[in-house]
Amino acid sequence: MKDLLIVSASPHISGRLDISLAMKAVILALLPALMFSVYIFGWRALLVTVITIVSCMISEAIMQRMLGKKITLDDGSAVLTGILLAFNLPPGVPLWLPIVGSVFAIVFAKQLFGGLGYNFINPALAGRAFLMTSWPSFMTKEWLIPTGSTLSGIDSITSATPLTLLKNPANFGPPEVIIQRLNEMATIKNLFIGKVGGCLGETSALLLLIGGLFLIIIGIVDYRIVTGYLVSFGILAFVLPTKANLPFHLFSGGLFLGVFFMATDWVTSPVTKKGRWIFGIGCGVLTAVIRIWGGYPEGVSYSILLMNVFTPLIDRFTKERIFGEKKKGVKL
Amino acid sequence: MSRSDLSIAIQSSENSAFLMSHGNVDYLRKMIILNSMLKGFLGGIHLLENKFTENLAIEVMPAPKRVYIPLSQHAGKSAKPVVQKDDFVKIGTKIGESEGFISASVHASISGKVLDIKQHPHPVLASAECCIIESDETEDWAAGMKEKHDYENLPKEELLSIIKDAGIVGLGGAAFPTHVKLSPPPDKPIEYLLINGCECEPRLTADHRLMLEYPIGIIEGAKLFQQILDTKHLIFCIEDNKKEAAKIFINENEEVRVLKTKYPQGAEKQLIKAVLNRTVPRGGLPMDVGCVVQNVGTCYAAFQAVKFRKPLIDRVVTVTGDGVKESKNLLIRIGTSAIDVVNFCGGFVDQPKRIIFGGPMMGISQYAEDVPIIKGTSGILVSKEVSSYEEGPCVRCGCCVDVCPMGLMPTEIYKLVKNKKFLKSKDYGVLDCIECGCCAYGCPSKIPLVHYLKYGKNEVWRLSKK
Numbered sequence: 001m002k003d004l005l006i007v008s009a010s011p012h013i014s015g016r017l018d019i020s021l022a023m024k025a026v027i028l029a030l031l032p033a034l035m036f037s038v039y040i041f042g043w044r045a046l047l048v049t050v051i052t053i054v055s056c057m058i059s060e061a062i063m064q065r066m067l068g069k070k071i072t073l074d075d076g077s078a079v080l081t082g083i084l085l086a087f088n089l090p091p092g093v094p095l096w097l098p099i100v101g102s103v104f105a106i107v108f109a110k111q112l113f114g115g116l117g118y119n120f121i122n123p124a125l126a127g128r129a130f131l132m133t134s135w136p137s138f139m140t141k142e143w144l145i146p147t148g149s150t151l152s153g154i155d156s157i158t159s160a161t162p163l164t165l166l167k168n169p170a171n172f173g174p175p176e177v178i179i180q181r182l183n184e185m186a187t188i189k190n191l192f193i194g195k196v197g198g199c200l201g202e203t204s205a206l207l208l209l210i211g212g213l214f215l216i217i218i219g220i221v222d223y224r225i226v227t228g229y230l231v232s233f234g235i236l237a238f239v240l241p242t243k244a245n246l247p248f249h250l251f252s253g254g255l256f257l258g259v260f261f262m263a264t265d266w267v268t269s270p271v272t273k274k275g276r277w278i279f280g281i282g283c284g285v286l287t288a289v290i291r292i293w294g295g296y297p298e299g300v301s302y303s304i305l306l307m308n309v310f311t312p313l314i315d316r317f318t319k320e321r322i323f324g325e326k327k328k329g330v331k332l
Numbered sequence: 333m334s335r336s337d338l339s340i341a342i343q344s345s346e347n348s349a350f351l352m353s354h355g356n357v358d359y360l361r362k363m364i365i366l367n368s369m370l371k372g373f374l375g376g377i378h379l380l381e382n383k384f385t386e387n388l389a390i391e392v393m394p395a396p397k398r399v400y401i402p403l404s405q406h407a408g409k410s411a412k413p414v415v416q417k418d419d420f421v422k423i424g425t426k427i428g429e430s431e432g433f434i435s436a437s438v439h440a441s442i443s444g445k446v447l448d449i450k451q452h453p454h455p456v457l458a459s460a461e462c463c464i465i466e467s468d469e470t471e472d473w474a475a476g477m478k479e480k481h482d483y484e485n486l487p488k489e490e491l492l493s494i495i496k497d498a499g500i501v502g503l504g505g506a507a508f509p510t511h512v513k514l515s516p517p518p519d520k521p522i523e524y525l526l527i528n529g530c531e532c533e534p535r536l537t538a539d540h541r542l543m544l545e546y547p548i549g550i551i552e553g554a555k556l557f558q559q560i561l562d563t564k565h566l567i568f569c570i571e572d573n574k575k576e577a578a579k580i581f582i583n584e585n586e587e588v589r590v591l592k593t594k595y596p597q598g599a600e601k602q603l604i605k606a607v608l609n610r611t612v613p614r615g616g617l618p619m620d621v622g623c624v625v626q627n628v629g630t631c632y633a634a635f636q637a638v639k640f641r642k643p644l645i646d647r648v649v650t651v652t653g654d655g656v657k658e659s660k661n662l663l664i665r666i667g668t669s670a671i672d673v674v675n676f677c678g679g680f681v682d683q684p685k686r687i688i689f690g691g692p693m694m695g696i697s698q699y700a701e702d703v704p705i706i707k708g709t710s711g712i713l714v715s716k717e718v719s720s721y722e723e724g725p726c727v728r729c730g731c732c733v734d735v736c737p738m739g740l741m742p743t744e745i746y747k748l749v750k751n752k753k754f755l756k757s758k759d760y761g762v763l764d765c766i767e768c769g770c771c772a773y774g775c776p777s778k779i780p781l782v783h784y785l786k787y788g789k790n791e792v793w794r795l796s797k798k
């Protein structure tokens with residue numbers, strides 16, 4: 001008996017990009033920042049990262065097993081969630097905290113919604129937000145002093161993140177002096193390179209920028225979200241009343257990590273082109289508003305989470321224009 | 333996408349060198365042309381072309397022992413058989429008469445005896461009524477054929493009826509009856525006749541070879557169409573991976589537009605957008621913006637029909653793929669079975685895994701080896717290796733939305749179809765899909781989006797008929 005011919009739907013060729021390749025590319029883009037983090041914060045940074053990765057993978061496998069689904073650790077999404085969560089933790093956290101965060105991220109934010117593709121908020125950010133509300137003291141105090149860092153003479157307090165300094169300068173010394181130091185060229189340079197206190201993976205704007213641009217060039221990250229986010233945030237940080245200058249705002253905190261790696265998460269950002277502009281701009285505006293007027297020093301993760309929630313709505317109102325369609329036919 | 337827009341912009345300066353056309357095109361129009369080229373069409377993808385057969389001259393495949401000629405090889409109504417079992421036919425004898433306006437006649441492609449008219453595998457319809465003819469090896473032509481006829485002074489009605497009688501259909505793939513396309517209603521004046529030489533599917537080189545080897549026939553055929561439609565402009569549209577072919581047409585003093593290679597450039601609406609920057613309205617036809625698009629192969633077939641009264645009984649087909657010994661560009665009689673063609677090309681390399689009729693993007697995979705070549709068959713791709721993918725979850729990457737040349741949201745539509753929300757999928761434009769395959773090609777989750785979209789389309793049609 002001859003083998004039967006295979007009948008498959010067109011197209012009969014397929015692009016090389018698949019999910020695991022995309023995840024690998026993102027992980028690769030994050031590696032320089034991770035190595036830098038180990039360099040400035042020591043081996044503990046790596047330890048925290050390994051803990052999140054391993055606990056994310058274990059939670060994913062157990063959940064998929066329990067839900068009777070195929071175990072898809074090889075798609076790399078759990079690893080990526082682990083790295084991103086670690087990047088959003090202070091490097092000095094007690095080691096049980098990353099485990100709790102990972103379990104929450106995978107179990108509650110991802111698998112209970114149906115797994116990859118069905119989660120409407122970014123699991124890593126959800127994990128961080130959960131830890132932030134449950135153990136705020138660990139999440140805002142356990143900063144490590146970066147090796148060889150100098151924030152222009154305020155060395156003794158560098159374990160506070162630059163944004164905390166900006167928010168509450170009086171807690172750390174004479175406010176005018178601190179604000180002035182923050183705006184100095186040397187500070188900006190350290191911020192850009194990443195020799196400052198902060199979450200594990202967010203400090204080096206430079207390396208995150210390189211990784212992000214790499215992802216844009218190979219077409220995995222959408223430039224619309226990135227541009228919308230950076231430009232709208234930049235404009236607001238420039239015009240709104242704040243004591244720091246624009247480069248300070250751009251390079252400090254988790255902005256670049258958020259812009260390139262969290263806001264652009266495929267699953268939780270809109271699929272339409274116009275929607276991605278709106279999403280990016282929304283993130284930028286919210287981040288600026290939280291940073292400048294809000295109670296927290298940092299606004300990136302909450303802004304992105306908030307916009308994640310709006311994503312389905314944005315998609316619905318920004319349907320693509322069908323070829324030859326006269327006016328936008330938004331029918332709901 | 334931004335990158336492709338950019339590359340078009342860069343390319344267009346090169347293109348301008350190719351914008352030569354006959355002398356009476358004034359400067360201003362050239363500028364408009366250039367401008368329109370900067371725009372191109374939105375969406376689409378850049379594919380590995382893999383056009384390995386582009387340097388192989390067209391070979392004539394001898395008539396096979398037996399042909400299976402389907403009575404339906406075109407869009408519209410199937411032809412009505414006009415021969416019976418045991419009748420003797422010659423090459424060019426009409427065996428199926430067109431039924432109604434949107435239909436096309438079918439002719440015998442070899443001389444011999446009609447063995448039967450019965451169901452047989454069909455490349456598009458799975459199975460359909462076919463007229464099976466066994467050769468008597470005389471290769472006799474029906475009366476009045478293969479003689480030269482003067483056609484310069486024929487009135488347009490006469491030309492149209494010759495084309496209709498010869499069973500000419502669009503050879504680009506859709507097989508829409510040509511006489512219908514050439515008879516727009518009087519309230520739709522046609523300004524532009526575009527001759528489609530894009531051949532944007534990877535691997536296929538049939539049109540390319542035809543343009544290189546029979547340019548005069550194509551030009552004559554195109555002029556006939558121009559005469560029938562009474563259009564002012566006749567433009568040959570060729571992608572820049574076929575510059576040699578473009579040069580030939582430029583040297584013949586024809587107006588040529590060289591387009592940056594991009595899939596699916598050859599789709600009518602995208603071609604019109606890229607060349608003239610006109611947008612065919614949703615649900616409309618090219619004639620709504622004063623255009624008619626004809627494939628180069630169709631031009632050549634029409635030319636032969638008018639000049640020699642030769643009906644459409646053969647066509648150029650690219651045979652390639654790792655599963656066939658020798659790749660070739662062949663002139664094949666309509667109705668020749670795939671297995672005969674492969675045997676002429678040295679046979680299968682190994683047990684074939686998949687046989688595709690058409691290109692890799694839009695072609696249809698076949699379940700039988702004796703499925704016949706029909707008028708719309710532009711290629712036969714044989715693979716001995718087939719990689720299969722497992723459908724993953726949609727990760728909402730938006731790749732499909734970015735590349736869809738029709739501005740659809742395949743990710744939303746496929747979810748609606750999957751949940752059987754067909755009416756809603758219609759709102760999302762499922763019927764506008766041209767099944768080009770760009771979306772599924774790029775989907776990282778390997779979701780067979782085109783499959784879902786086709787299914788959705790059929791269901792919407794079925795529901796609207798009720």
Ligand code: SF4
Binds near residue numbers: 735738742
């Ligand atoms: S197959 Fe249909 S939905 Fe997919 S890209 Fe082509 S036109 Fe768009």
Ligand code: SF4
Binds near residue numbers: 781
């Ligand atoms: S390309 Fe595939 S995974 Fe991406 S949005 Fe479209 S359907 Fe979903």
